[in-house]
Amino acid sequence: MQHFDYVILGGGLAGAHAAFSIRKKDPQSSLLVITNEPHLPYDRVPLSKDYLIGKLDRQKLFLRKEEFYRGSKIEILLRRVVTSLDVSNRIVVLDEGSEISFRKLLLATGGRPKRILILGSDLDGVYYLRTIEDSDRLKAASATAKDVAIIGGGFIGCELASAFRKLGHPTTIVEMGPYLLNMALDEETCLWIGNYLKENGVEVKAGSSAQEFVARESETGERRVQSVRTTDGGEIPASMVAIGIGISPNSELASKAGLKVDRGGVVVNEHLETEVEGIFSAGDVARFFSPLFERHLRVEHYDVAVGHGMLAGENMVVGDQRRSYRDIPHFFSYILDLKINAYGDLTLRDRVVRRGSLDMEKGFFQFYFNKGRVEAVVAVNKKWEEIRKARDLVSLREDFPDPSILSDETRDLVSFVGGAEASRNK
Ligand SMILES: Cc1cc2nc3c(=O)[nH]c(=O)nc-3n(C[C@H](O)[C@H](O)[C@H](O)COP(=O)(O)OP(=O)(O)OC[C@H]3O[C@@H](n4cnc5c(N)ncnc54)[C@H](O)[C@@H]3O)c2cc1C
Numbered sequence: 001m002q003h004f005d006y007v008i009l010g011g012g013l014a015g016a017h018a019a020f021s022i023r024k025k026d027p028q029s030s031l032l033v034i035t036n037e038p039h040l041p042y043d044r045v046p047l048s049k050d051y052l053i054g055k056l057d058r059q060k061l062f063l064r065k066e067e068f069y070r071g072s073k074i075e076i077l078l079r080r081v082v083t084s085l086d087v088s089n090r091i092v093v094l095d096e097g098s099e100i101s102f103r104k105l106l107l108a109t110g111g112r113p114k115r116i117l118i119l120g121s122d123l124d125g126v127y128y129l130r131t132i133e134d135s136d137r138l139k140a141a142s143a144t145a146k147d148v149a150i151i152g153g154g155f156i157g158c159e160l161a162s163a164f165r166k167l168g169h170p171t172t173i174v175e176m177g178p179y180l181l182n183m184a185l186d187e188e189t190c191l192w193i194g195n196y197l198k199e200n201g202v203e204v205k206a207g208s209s210a211q212e213f214v215a216r217e218s219e220t221g222e223r224r225v226q227s228v229r230t231t232d233g234g235e236i237p238a239s240m241v242a243i244g245i246g247i248s249p250n251s252e253l254a255s256k257a258g259l260k261v262d263r264g265g266v267v268v269n270e271h272l273e274t275e276v277e278g279i280f281s282a283g284d285v286a287r288f289f290s291p292l293f294e295r296h297l298r299v300e301h302y303d304v305a306v307g308h309g310m311l312a313g314e315n316m317v318v319g320d321q322r323r324s325y326r327d328i329p330h331f332f333s334y335i336l337d338l339k340i341n342a343y344g345d346l347t348l349r350d351r352v353v354r355r356g357s358l359d360m361e362k363g364f365f366q367f368y369f370n371k372g373r374v375e376a377v378v379a380v381n382k383k384w385e386e387i388r389k390a391r392d393l394v395s396l397r398e399d400f401p402d403p404s405i406l407s408d409e410t411r412d413l414v415s416f417v418g419g420a421e422a423s424r425n426k
Pocket of ligand 1: 009048130300
């Protein structure tokens with residue numbers, strides 16, 4: 001049986017950054033990354049954006065070239081599925097039956113797209129998006145497609161709509177909730193973004209979901225989608241369908257191994273370590289304790305995957321000197337000419353305060369409060385200099401007796417540092 005000091009399951013952002021971090025801190029160790037994909041670690045972010053519309057070369061997706069891994073002695077097993085994990089004997093089993101033992105392990109297995117199981121979901125022309133191959137399939141299909149239906153109005157759905165509009169396709173988003181992005185952002189921002197998309201030619205069908213993908217049979221016997229029947233009785237013409245309704249974390253391996261899993265996420269502490277010493281988890285699959293927010297979070301964002309990976313790698317090496325994950329969760333999204341950045345935990349809020357008018361050029365902030373404490377901020381088309389100040393208010397977790405004070409644009413954001421105190425004094 002082969003043995004490695006460090007084994008990383010998953011060659012996504014979190015897994016790759018953990019490997020980079022381990023190699024820096026422990027240059028002589030043996031280190032293996034196992035991934036079921038046929039590629040070296042790459043960035044998924046452009047797959048719904050510039051790569052999809054042909055504005056970014058494939059090579060630019062990859063985090064490092066092959067020589068880097070060879071030179072750094074980071075072994076990567078491609079196209080291999082880890083089928084089971086034995087935490088007591090510290091062994092992973094691969095799909096062809098071989099076993100690998102480890103001293104420390106990182107579970108960075110990410111997530112997979114949630115599937116829709118309705119009549120016609122197996123038709124040609126119905127796609128999901130997670131991998132390079134998925135993006136390539138969408139790109140190839142869009143070359144001949146006329147109209148596109150997108151199922152799911154979250155960030156992936158809105159970014160796909162943005163890409164297909166840029167490619168000139170009539171595009172409709174079908175969203176089950178009352179408006180786009182309703183699971184992520186406040187109502188005012190969501191409605192504003194929805195209107196912006198509509199003004200730019202995207203049809204939005206909210207409050208209904210896909211009931212059937214209707215087939216058209218070609219002379220060659222191919223069964224291809226031609227429309228989407230929706231639950232409200234409507235029918236949308238669609239020569240291709242892209243589905244983006246969220247992901248399911250790949251945590252089955254962990255739960256079968258007896259590790260604690262909560263709502264799909266592998267539970268780890270602030271050091272990103274599970275209850276089993278030496279076994280860590282990071283990225284989309286990890287439900288981590290955030291000392292900053294004093295609760296467990298699971299976040300599916302680029303920055304968190306990178307930051308988690310780097311920290312988990314470091315903590316796997318340093319023993320007693322482990323550091324806590326104190327970063328403030330951040331995500332970004334580009335939708336046509338909108339640049340959205342959000343910091344903090346967007347899920348817990350009882351009040352939202354807007355700073356600035358809903359203006360495309362000048363942009364605006366929405367501050368999310370819970371019991372007077374600022375929990376998150378969403379910035380739409382704001383400059384970095386301002387975004388940084390807003391982010392600092394969230395990371396300081398300031399309390400405000402009157403949150404509405406943040407809407408006062410005559411005051412610089414920096415003047416709100418100090419929360420309640422600042423509110424009184426100014
Ligand atoms: C199209 C797209 C656009 C995005 N855009 C943005 C954006 O604009 N902003 C933002 O903040 N975030 C964005 N994200 C999210 C961001 O890319 C993810 O949060 C990040 O990639 C998660 O990295 P990860 O390493 O945790 O997981 P993953 O990237 O999912 O990597 C996990 C890897 O593990 C492999 N694996 C799983 N199980 C096994 C197993 N048993 N054996 C072997 N290998 C296994 C998986 O196949 C995968 O390769 C986007 C995601 C997608 C898909």
